[in-house]
Amino acid sequence: MSDHQGGSVLSTAWNYFGDLLKKRKGSNTSASDQRRSSMTTSHPAQNSPRKPAVGSAFDWKTSRTLEEPAQDLQDALPSPAVRTVLTPVPKTPAPVGLFSTRYFMGHAKRGTAVIINNRHFILSLGMPERKGTDEDAKALSGALKLLGFEVLQYDNLTVHNMAEAMKYFASLNDSDVDCFLTAVLTHGDEGVLFGTDGKMSIDRLLLPFKGNKCLTLAGKPKIFIFQMCLQACRGDKLDRGVDLVQADDESGVYRLPSEADFLLAYSTIPGFYSWRNTDNGSWYIQALAKTIHVHYGENRETDPRWEANMDFVKLLTRVNFEVSYFYKSNVPTNPELDQQKQVPSIVSMLTRDLYFPAKPPALLPPPQSASMESL
Numbered sequence: 001m002s003d004h005q006g007g008s009v010l011s012t013a014w015n016y017f018g019d020l021l022k023k024r025k026g027s028n029t030s031a032s033d034q035r036r037s038s039m040t041t042s043h044p045a046q047n048s049p050r051k052p053a054v055g056s057a058f059d060w061k062t063s064r065t066l067e068e069p070a071q072d073l074q075d076a077l078p079s080p081a082v083r084t085v086l087t088p089v090p091k092t093p094a095p096v097g098l099f100s101t102r103y104f105m106g107h108a109k110r111g112t113a114v115i116i117n118n119r120h121f122i123l124s125l126g127m128p129e130r131k132g133t134d135e136d137a138k139a140l141s142g143a144l145k146l147l148g149f150e151v152l153q154y155d156n157l158t159v160h161n162m163a164e165a166m167k168y169f170a171s172l173n174d175s176d177v178d179c180f181l182t183a184v185l186t187h188g189d190e191g192v193l194f195g196t197d198g199k200m201s202i203d204r205l206l207l208p209f210k211g212n213k214c215l216t217l218a219g220k221p222k223i224f225i226f227q228m229c230l231q232a233c234r235g236d237k238l239d240r241g242v243d244l245v246q247a248d249d250e251s252g253v254y255r256l257p258s259e260a261d262f263l264l265a266y267s268t269i270p271g272f273y274s275w276r277n278t279d280n281g282s283w284y285i286q287a288l289a290k291t292i293h294v295h296y297g298e299n300r301e302t303d304p305r306w307e308a309n310m311d312f313v314k315l316l317t318r319v320n321f322e323v324s325y326f327y328k329s330n331v332p333t334n335p336e337l338d339q340q341k342q343v344p345s346i347v348s349m350l351t352r353d354l355y356f357p358a359k360p361p362a363l364l365p366p367p368q369s370a371s372m373e374s375l
Helices: 003-042 133-146 159-171 202-209 283-296 312-326
Strands: 091-093 112-117 150-155 180-185 192-195 198-201 222-227 242-246 249-256 262-266 345-348
Touching: 112 133, 112 159, 133 150, 133 180, 133 222, 133 283, 159 180, 159 192, 159 198, 159 202, 180 202, 192 202, 198 202, 202 222, 222 283, 262 312, 283 312, 312 345
Parallel strands: 091 242, 112 150, 112 180, 180 222, 222 262
Antiparallel strands: 192 198, 242 249, 262 345
């Protein structure tokens, strides 16, 4: 074969294979385009993120059009315990200063402060005597009177009497009071507190004061102070709320969550000990009483720790500081318990700032003592 013939054959073969490769490439490209078109048609666009726009961190496509309204969803898994039966939402007159950033504290009375002081427990519970708790009750009673409260103390209440006391005070007409306060000094456990004969859930204690049940305290501060150990507790309830109706405008109805306006102050955080000295009382209650005296006592303005315009949540934060930095356990016979620390916990559902301005002397409550019989 001549050189000319060999070159011709090679050229023909080269052209043949070139055309064949082009046909295959075109066929693959067409099939790939068809598959992409099929995927785009069968799956929403969010599966194919597009390049973010300039100046934005993320700009993903979504399958929902802008015309469709967004729904509010529960940020939790559904639970069979959640009730779906709709109940009427109660209505009550809106409190004074509905849109103020401070709670109105100019009613005729400050309100009642109930101290439940449990020291002794039945033997079957295996709960030790809470030595030092009487010192707590005494110190706290004096401090709360400085805030203008009518203080009522009940000692060694059973679970039934604790529940009945809360129902009683929640049933009162509190239209002319600023707020309500309860302090419980007792033993605690996982999500519960103890009466002298057993335990009850914290929620059972709070329930009568929820906004949809205690209407004359709706929109007003409800303060609960717990001196006890506690653990974390979870739930799956729904909140229907309570409607606040403005007196001068019946069409002005504002729905408030039933859980709103609660302030829960715990002596410790979930899962940790709450310390109490058998002679002097608990760290937390003693620090709380001292801090109230600093900011509301007769000599407050001469005390270097005094701060003007101290709201109550800020005051509780000062108590957290006091307990955290200046207290540690003294149990030299037990190295595991010796030199331990504690930090209190504040859980606030308040919707405004809470201040305790001084009441005129004529409005301050006279000294009183209390017993369960008075209920």
